[in-house]
Amino acid sequence: MIMSRKLTWMLLIGVATLFTQCKDSGDEVEADDENELITSVTLTFTEVGTGTVTKFEYKDPDGDGGNTPTKFDTISLKANASYTLTPEFLDESKTPVENITEEIKEKDFEHLLIYTPTPASLLTYTYGDKDANNFPVGLTGTAKAGAAGTGKLKVQLRHQPNAKNGTATPGSDDVNLDFNLVVK
């Protein structure tokens, strides 16, 4: 029975190949160091005149999911005071910590920061910087607190590659945080 012999050989090869393919996918698992996260947002308010610096933070060191954010401060400002507002964005999931603010600055022609207080009377924001196309950026600016009250300050980082036109519409959110805001 030539055929049976052929068949036996084939079965043997088959059984052999069945077990030769064992690759351990666990050996190849590695941390991702290329994709960027923003894990912390720090808003630095420097009071005009006194130079008093106050910082308010959002922190989620392990990024989306996993553990809940470790810090989400309430912004507290003095009524009718003027501040210089500078935001800072970090990726603390990487070692060393990556400064995203620098990268936003380099690519300011495709980023826009938007600060939206609710109610609007709580704060007035004026952009203090412009990109090469004369559109605002928002990495520095003036925030003038209004009368005492409580509400929210929405901080948005709009990523608008090839579409930035000075308005909020194009692109998508890279940051979208609603800080509690107290003006007293």
Added chain:
Amino acid sequence: MLVIFSAGFAQNPDCACFVKGIVRDQHSGQPIIGATVLLSGTTNGVFTDEKGRYEIRNLCPGNYKLEVRIVGYIAHKESLDLTAGHEENFDLEEQEVHLKDVEITAHRTDAPSSQPLEILTGSALEKTRGQSLGESLKGITGVTTMQTGSSISKPVIHGLHSNRVLIMNNGVRQEGQQWGSEHAPEIDPFVATRMSVIKGAAGVRYGSDAIGGVILVEPEELPFDKAISGEVNLVGFTNGRQGVASSTLQGGIKGVSGFGWRAQGTIKRGGNIRTPNYFLDNTGISEKNFSLGAGYRNKGFGIDLFYSRFDTKIGIFSGSHIGSVTDLLNVIKNGEPFVKSGFTYNIGRPNQNVTHDLIKAEAHYHFNDGNRLQWTIAQQINNRNEYDLHVPRNDSIASLNRPELTFKLNTLTNDVIWDHKPIAGKITGQVGVSSLYQYNLMSGRPLIPNFNQFNIGIFWIERYVKNNWEFEAGARYDYRTLSTHRIVSRQKVSNDFTFSNASGTVGATRNFSQKLSARLNAGSAWRAPNVSELFSDGVHHGAAAFERGDSTLRPEKAINTIASVKYQSEKLTIEIGGYFNYIRDFIYLKPQPDPILTVRGAFPYFKYTQTDANFKGVDVSADWEFIKNLTLTSKLSYLRAYDTRNDNYLVMIPSNRWDNQMKCTIPEFGKWHNLFVSAGNLWVARQKRVPPNSDFLPPPAAYSLWNIQAGGTIHLSEKQQLEIGISVTNLFNTIYRDYMNRFRYYSDDIGRNASLRIKWKFGA
């Protein structure tokens, strides 16, 4: 397999021709019971009785292809010419000699016979040429699609999709990253000459995942010892200005008997899709596929080798990228995408680049006593690269232009199937062992873990045929291990899982008369939770949802009961099927009361949870030739799905639909054959049954689309023919959105699309 035909012809020019004969085993000479004998391209088919006899009546004069198939046997096709007006009885000896020359591939249709099997082949399949696999199957009652725009579409059977629908590509279970809603099957439909859908749970024969149904994608058998032949297909679509070219060349080897080969390739290129009012930015597609096959037959022995490569690059509509819930709400409020575009073939970011390689060897041997042994080994390498809309801000990383997500899935499958010789001429059956070994390597943005998976399953199915009854029963046991590896807080975390399951099937078919038959099947199937359901933990940016997996999920199990009645006469064919699919521990995304806070704001939180669900529905299809050459075809798919544990509806269930076509055929017109003109309408209802407050946008309104088609064949010479078809879909450029299209949040669905199809066939 030996097939003996005798074809008889009545003088009546009306449809009173018939075909009858006996189907026997080539080796033992025993009649084969329960073989399916059908006319290709139609649904006209019968089973052989206990003496192997069959008879198909009420045939109009014309050319037919008769096909014979049964579990464990090689399919056989025979051309019949019922135009001649004289009686022709084949001589038995002669026919035997003749048929020995006709070598045929092992082509196993081992679908449970008591379960509804709908086949797309011949002219019905030709009409879908140029479309993706999911789109091609849309015409089948009970089958719909789940879409991400118009270029990515996944088949949905009786409301179930993705990991709940199994695709058997050329006899091998397709293993890609099926869990993703935007991961379409990596198969070139031009490889297939028939695509079949088994509706309902078919876990016994096919193993894990066959909960909603099974799709069989099958090429034609290799042309052993035949002269060189081939075909060239050209398809052009106006929408997306898409062009598709596919050709096949095949034959035997002169002077060496028993060989057959085939080479096939497809190129597809399309640009931005247009909705009735605007173009969708970055929705182009590029595809380059090819396949090679070769085989050898010698007496009872046969071996087939097959290799195919699928390579696609698909642009993802850039307006569908959202960063936060605010982004999504803004685009919904706007009513149309913010991103405007013109036409271009360029594919930018975001896009996906997928290759799928399949290499398969299949060998079988028919023993002289009627036993048959078959062994199939196949390896699949699925390589998926996804590019996000934004390149990294860091220039040195951006310049590498690496995909943000890479999945490499490598799968090795082995199937050994033994078809035992018929017992007492009444019982046939098969026993099989299937194994699967798989590993996944993932890099980039963490989404699913790396994993190693091993599965082994054994099954046993028996069929018994007596008088006009046919019974079927089977059982299966599966055992699976899964090891996952992922990084949590820069540390490697590994988990091990084992799953096991027993499934069963029982079914009966009763032929009441030549015209009326009924089928009943109860089958079970299972599905182990997939890695995305176990370990997802992040924002799904397409859906603006935070999705979290659960590593304690258990396998889900389906028990499906499906019954159908078919009446078939000369002018009228009606098939009514009803099903009740109960799925225990159905895995779904359950909305959680509190949102999850991320740097992009708070996202609605969904967690993979198990419940009990039932899917019940009715499929009705009817063909009525109410005036000579004028046929009305009507198909109705009705489905209701319910979460019985929580007493609520389920999300993402396709809405009910009703498809009507009026077709006028002209069998002969000068040089033309099989000329037809048809007009049709598809009405899709609004999905009213959704859980309250489960979505950002209520399901879209009902819609109605019109289409027209025309086509015909010219015989250029005895061995060459040209088939031409034109069609227009969404004839009136209707604005609509479909509930099962993920882009319904962002944009309208595809507008008018006219197409031209040319097929040149030469040789045999």
